[in-house]
Amino acid sequence: MRERTTIVRESADGDATAEAQPAEIPSRSLTSRVTALLGSRAVRVVFVLATVALGGYAVADQWPQVRSGFADFGVGALLGSFAFVLLSLVATMQVWRSLLAAAGSRVPVAPAARIFFVGQIGKYLPGAVWPVLAQMELGQAQRIPRRRSATVAVVTMLVSLAAGLLTAAVAAVAGLTGSATGGYGWAFLATPVLLVGLHPRVLNPMIDRLLRLARRPPQEVPLTGRAIVVATLWAILYWVLNGAAVWLLATRLGAADGRTFLLATGGFAFAWCAGFLVVLAPAGAGVREVVLVASLSPVLSVGKATAVALASRLLTTVGDLLSAGLAAWVGRRRGHDHD
Structure with a gap:
């Protein structure tokens, strides 16, 4: 009689089930090993420490250049700009949360904030995959299937990118053309591709195809056109709020031109999109500042536009970490209350 051993195999929804297998069959597939590694507490702790360290370094690195300009901004403008940044973070969480609900997982605000915001600090690591992986693991506490978390995370990025380019x-x-794009005008070429790709008749078959390639079943609830529109509106609000944050700083430095709000909003959105498309730049570092400075050049000198761009980066980084x-x-307090 051949010796048999019990192995753990991941189900389609990301759940683990035990089944007996012959001893000569490997005890775990490569996918199961990777999933177990990413889901381990040690890896989660290292992930959080690494991303917080990189985010903190970004703040410290910008501080000497921004400190001299803070007196010109004034406390009121800085606090007002930071308030817009925090509101924009709520709006971008709603992009993800609305798509997640449309896909079949309705998550209350508090746990949704924990999954989304903690996962989002992964963007300070090079590459766009880390927030997706983090949200996949954090979502397990709310019984969100990993494939659904991954799908919604990717669609959230695409919706945000499309809304930003629009x-x-x-x-x-208002003049955001030519040199005002900082040499990244090619990013606009992605707009028609994204708009076509987000149409449900294109998006859902594409998602199901990718799931089949990953040997996962198709979506239980395909995304509808209404879900994409609602998410896009939340994303546009996100860009407008961030534009207001930049506009407030720019006007404090003398940008009184009537085009400033449009330049600030469109410039920030385009700067983020360009930074996102340059995948080797963690959180668009460097790229975003270059584009935002160029966007504000019609209403501010290079020195003042640079101060605004660096202050904007500092405030958004602090907002992410906070x-x-x-x-x-x-989330920890609620967990203790239920114990």
Whole structure:
């Protein structure tokens, strides 16, 4: 009689089931090993420490250049800009949360904030995959299938990118063309591709095809056109709020031209999109500042536009870290209350 051993095999929904197999069959597939590694507590702790360290380094690295300009901005403008940044983070969480609900997982605000904001700090690592992996693992606490988490995370990025490019295109009428794009005007070429790709008749078959390639079953609830539109509206609000944050700083430095709000909003959106498409730049570092400075050049000198761009980066980084920290703290408190 051949000796048999029990192995753990991942089900389609990401759940683990035990079944007996002959001893000569490997005890775990490569996929199961990778999933177990990513889901381990040690890896989660290292992930959080690494991303917080990189985010903190970004703040420290920018601080000497921004400190001299803070006196010109004033406390009121900085606090007002930071308030817009925090509101924009809520809006971008709603992009993800609305798509997740449309895909079949309705998550209350508090746990949704923990999954989204803690996962989002992964963007400070090179590559766009880390927030996706983090949300896949954090979503397990809310019984969100990994394949659904991954699908929604990717669609959220595509919706945000499409909405950002559309917002920047509207701002083009205010002078956001040519040199004002910082040499990254080619990013606009992605707009028609994204708009076509987000149509449900294209998006859902594409998602199901990718799931089949990953040997996973198709979506239980295909995304509808209404879900994409709602998510896009939330994404546009995100860009407008961030534009308001930049506009407030720019006007404090003397940008009184009527085009400033459009330039700030479209410039920030386009800067983020360009930074996202340059995948080797963690959180678009460097790329975003170059584009935002170029976008503000019609209304500010290079020196003042640079101060605004660096202050914007600092405030958004602090906002990311603060929102992740608060969401994790609230989640821990709620967990203790239920014990």
